[in-house]
Amino acid sequence: MAENRDIAKEVIEAIGGEENIASMAHCATRLRIMVHDKEKIDQERIENTDKVKGAFFNSGQYQIIFGTGTVNRIYEEVEKLGIAGSSKEEVKEQGKKQGNMFQRMIRTFGDVFVPIIPVLVATGLFMGLRGLITHPEVLSWFGLVPEDISANFILFTQVLTDTAFAFLPALVAWSAFRVFGGSPVIGIVLGLMLVNPALPNAYAVGNGSAEALMMFGFIPVLGYQGSVLPAFFIGFLGAKLERALRKRIPEALDLILTPFLTLLIMILLGLFAIGPIFHIVEEAILAGTVAVLDLPFGIAGLLIGFFHQIVVVTGVHHIFNFLEIQLLETRGVNAFNAIITCAIAAQGAACLAVGLKTKDKKLKALALPSSFSAFLGITEPAIFGVNLRYMKPFIMGLIGGAAGGFFASLVKLEGTGMAVTVLPGTLLYLNEQIVFYIVANLISISVAFALTWTIGFNDKMQQELKKAA
Structure with missing residues (x-):
């Protein structure tokens, strides 16, 4: 595998050289680049560069997915090569005029809400931990009952769980x-x-x-x-x-x-x-x-579980942050989280099936880490790096998300917070729902994996993709 410095050089050359870079920044998983001329980008060369898990235009930016941790090291090497970095805000500012009015509006909405999500995540985890600690069955392990919990302890937990929303x-x-x-x-x-x-x-x-x-x-x-x-x-x-x-x-x-x-x-x-x-x-x-989420017979989970990752691909999924905040503020629980968890887990499972089934070492090295990233709640590497390239795995993931979301909706799964899903999201269900949460994820993973393994991917598809390129 190439050194990070070599990868940085390869990326700069593939996007048209230093003179084609207007500004560059990075987020948790991606390099975000504003270029002067899109036509100078060698997409195939970018996608075939070591450690690159996908590349695409979104919100007026050319985004190259490297994954958590790796992107920081690549960015450091880019800076060492003399490319002046910009802040994410500067890159966003240059991209504000890109896209239609609806996309620009949602992007701005996301810019406002994304910075406050970490504290809402922490609040949700505090709620989950309080639910676990005060659960009668857990207390019984220590010979206690709910009445034994100190009023001062409850007051302290309320400071942790109520402040952000108050x-x-x-x-x-x-x-x-x-x-x-x-x-x-x-x-x-x-x-x-x-x-x-x-x-x-x-x-x-x-x-x-x-x-x-x-x-x-x-x-x-x-x-x-x-x-x-x-x-x-x-x-x-x-x-x-x-x-x-x-x-x-x-x-x-x-x-x-x-x-x-x-x-x-x-x-x-x-x-x-x-x-x-x-x-x-x-x-x-x-x-x-609420009317959509309360639709009978699991219809809400079926629809949201299928379409959520399609919305993620369009880049306007930040609108869901507002809906989840509203649910938590008014109901104290978030039914949306359980459903989108299934959609995310399913894309990870489809990517995992590709990684295990393929005999191509480069694709395997791309797919397996990307699937793990999805199980931690970040699907972009799996979607853009693997599933969307071959399309069928992406569709199998949508079906798996619909199946898991259908079950989650039927049993009325509701998380205590937002913005953490799949494995980390377990902390939002540390109560009597934990078994249902695990089952919902297993349904999503099983359906997506089985469909991708049997009819969603084979190495011939990769060969055809290379020929088409």
């Missing part, structure tokens, strides 16, 4: 200000204003133990604990307003007037207009999501 508007507004060019600290304060304890608590209003304040006799004013859309649009408009004010206010007064006017105008709009309007929109979207 102050979710602050996280969303902070991220929106950051993405749209405002001062993030103003976003944080605006978000905190939306959940100020002086306002009627949204959860209390929802369960009838408190009433919203009626301003001017017809505008309901309340806190927006757990809300997403009001904070998103307040952050979007607030950042635009702040930038406009800075251009017009004299520098001597900027420090005082800009934050003052931004906070004053935006909290008035937030509580009296943006909040009430988008809260209604948010409830309608949630109702639609």
Whole structure:
């Protein structure tokens, strides 16, 4: 296998040389490159380079998949060769005008929500661990019953599990200000204003133990604990307003007037207009999501399990982050997670079948690590590096995802968090659901693997692909 330095040289040459690179950055698994001329890229040479697990254009960027860890080492070698790196934000900025309006909108939505996902992942894991520790059967192993658990311990776990969602508007507004060019600290304060304890608590209003304040006799004013859309649009408009004010206010007064006017105008709009309007929109979207997930006879799992990875291929799957956050905020559980776990596991199984069945050493070396990556929740190497190349394994994976999703929907599997799936996702089901979670994954894996092994792949397909290239 080639050295990382040689691979870096090969990649630079294959994309048209240093002069064809406008900017380059990397994420957890991929090099993200903006090029001047797409026609200069030698796609076949890129795909045949050692350690490359796939390459494609997405969101205006040429993305080369190397996988977790490997991409960092390749990027270091690229920098040593004199290619100046850019931040992911700079690469994204150059790619913002790429794609249609819907793709650009979803990409921007993703830019806002992706940075706050880690804390929501941690919150979900805390919920799962609390469910395990407080489960009656687990307590019985130590001769305890639920009544033996200290009230102080429960309070401590509530700090871990409730904080992120209680102050979710602050996280969303902070991220929106950051993405749209405002001062993030103003976003944080605006978000905190939306959940100020002086306002009627949204959860209390929802369960009838408190009433919203009626301003001017017809505008309901309340806190927006757990809300997403009001904070998103307040952050979007607030950042635009702040930038406009800075251009017009004299520098001597900027420090005082800009934050003052931004906070004053935006909290008035937030509580009296943006909040009430988008809260209604948010409830309608949630109702639609719940209606789909509550479809009888496992239909939701069948549909979502089949189509989820197709949406991932299109690059607009970040919209699901918003839906999952809404589910967790309102229901405390996430039925969507269990279904997409099945879709991800199935693609990993299809890739594994290719890796075990092929006699080609390069394909085997690509497929086996890619399948493991999918079982950890990252399907891009498996999809773009293997399954989509031969198409049939990808389709077999879709069928496997539908089968597992169908079962997950039938037994009403619901995770305690989001953004972790398959093996790491087990931590979200450390309760009476754990057996069903394992079975759902096994169904997805078994169906996808069996179909790919029997009718979804053979080495003749690889030979035909090489001839076609």
